[in-house]
Amino acid sequence: MTTPLLEVRDVSRSFGGVRALSHLSFEVPHGKIVSIIGPNGAGKTTLFNVITGALAPSSGEVRFEGASISGLRPDQTARLGIGRTFQIVRPFPGLTTLDNVAVAALAKERTRRAARMRAEEILELTRLAPFAHVEARNLTLARRKRLEVARAVALRPRLILLDEVMAGLNPAEVDQTIQLIGRLRSLGVATVAGIEHVMQAVQKISDWIVVLNFGEKLAEGLPAEVMHQPEVVKAYLGARYADAAVRS
Amino acid sequence: MMATPRMRALAAAAILLAIAVPFVGSDYLIGLLFTTFLFVGMAYGWNLISGYTAYVSFGQISFFGIGAYAVAILVSKLSWAWPFAVLAGAGAAALIAAPLGWAMLRLRGPYFALGMLGFVQVLYMLASSWSSLTKGGEGIYLPPAGNLRPLYYAAALMVAAAIAVTWAIDRSAFGLRLRSIGEDEIAAEAMGVHTTRSKLAAFVLASTLPAMAGGLYAFRLSYVDPSSAFPASYEVQVILMAIFGGAGTVWGPLLGGVVLSAVAEALWARFAELHLLLFGLFIVVVLRYMPEGFVPLLRRRAAAAAIRKDAR
């Protein structure tokens, strides 16, 4: 088998006395969509921070395309091909939508003009083109979330980390985001999606699921399998979803 | 905004006037414009680091003093010609700014601000105690400047260079990166911007302008000592000019510098003892009621006018 795109190997991270991540290991194959599900506080954002280099792991290692990326800075992992969105969106408020994306495009383009042209293409892809010259602070939440994804895509990433990208969206917007992620997959981009609530998305798009609870991996597997496992149902999905799990 | 024919004509007229003044203007006017150019240059320096990256620096006068002492020492002790001394002062400032910036720019906003304030204190202390180099409190005397005209043109050239560099950066990839750092440094890093390198480049570049201003000032004054090399009132003036004109814009520091120099000159005649208070008050008022500064304000009014024109 070819080397997986991303390997998280026995990663742990503590903050003082709190264990945010505990001996976490999983893999992401090229071009696949892996969903990390777990309640708030399970460690998804910490995991993303460790992968991108915003945080150093207390122990363990992260490998990307076969090479260790532990100790790299976020801008270095970004340029290597790992894009991310933030759970609480962080657009550049005073920059236009176009320039927001252009900043990220600069990672791979040499001139500002080239970056802006690439940004225009991406705005088309994410249906944000009408807002190209609107300052990001004036966008609605749904559009800001699309902007987060657009920016990450502008890095020409091999892997995108989506942190709660569907939280706070209405069902129609969730569907649009699901389509977007599907389109990314068809472009060969792998996705790791951190998701708390939006189960329909998890079912529809994931090639693989990793269940996180208190920083530990509770289970992993194909969506249909994982949803049925009793520990998962008990610890996280709860009685409400147990029905849905059994029915699907 | 500068593209309209009317603005272009105005700009051309201003440039011609600026070039002509030393031949037709009084010594007083030449001196006034000279000082104005120095301040405009310093405002551009502050703008490069604090306007774009939002790292608020209160240490411009530290580089001003470095430039001043560089010229004083090179001209009086080593008999350098003043133009080379001024450039050397800029070089010295850049050399010091590199490690200083590397240490300081890793500190968040308030810490960085305090750090730069403290650095000025340290330089003042060094200037006072390192007598073998700076003659301490006694100060260094320079040969008299003689004709003011060459100095005037040097200052004008400095301003032109400052505007050109800012304009180039503003529309470049580097400028966009700096802006992204100013908007949200963490997001910028996540988007692949090497924030340390960009910030440092801006910081080092920004240090050369006050250094040149300080060098020219020192030569004009023919005397340098700690209190003239690190004039506390200049810091507040420069920052006020940049903010009033519009931080993070290409023309803001020029506008702010020219307007406020004129205002300061008028105030000096009547309210000399109040000028620090008025500058401080002015900063507070500008921040409270027009925090973006004048240039963005003008731009928005022009945009609104254009929309209204389209609608008709």
Next chain:
Amino acid sequence: MTPRILLQLIVNGIMLGGVYGLMSLGINLVWGVMGVVNLAHGDVIIAAGFVTFWLFTRLGVNPLLALPVSIAMGFTIGLCVQKFLLARVPQDRGAVKTSLLMTFGVSYMLINAVQLTFGNEFQTVMFLPGSWRVGGLDFAKSRTLAFSMAAVISLLLWAFLRFSFTGRAIHAVSQSPEGASVCGIDIGRTRILSFGLGAALAAAAGALLVMIFAISPAMGTGYTVRSFAVTVIGGLGSFPGALLGALVLGMAEVFTGYLASAQIANGIAFLLFLAVLLTRPQGLFGRKTS
């Protein structure tokens, strides 16, 4: 250096540290509660020093009796700055930058006001000249008095924060503004009080400082840097940290002044500030805040 000189320097350092501690408590309070950096802090210190000087030399008022006047003045200045300026700043990402610049502007207003009212000269208050000899060491009377008063005021502050409702409200807001407001605490009012209190503490320190040193209007910035250096060394948010940091700075200045020169001692605050920030940013006791 003989043991006697060493001990003397230590005594002097401790006494200076006491006053520095009082200075930095105000910073700790304001910065910890509101995340605001008051660049005019040192100028409030100097202003209070001059007011005390004026009352002493013109009206013969005992500096200790003049202390409440300085404190009231400081409190008023802080209250006005917070209520009319800082509170009106929109709380977006530019808020820190704006409050830095605003307090910078206020700083210049204060310097000029002091210059206009009291002149530009160095002044001091010769209240208790001479010193007590205890165990072969000199305890300068004025320094001892300043130190004692600083200690008393610090203790009162600690008690206030611990036991009064307002004090605990301030503590609550520094931990979590949303949480505090949900408990019915008026955040706006608490912030105004905190800023006022911070400036009042600065004023108290200034009133005591003028008994030890000669001050001039231009020295404000130096004291702003010192106050923040102490807070950084001790660690933000920590009361004992602030006092320890003050001791460290007091000692450092006294020893440097003796071994090198007074001018270099002036710059020590900045060097310590930078050293701590680059090696152990949370200081000695600080909590690791965002």
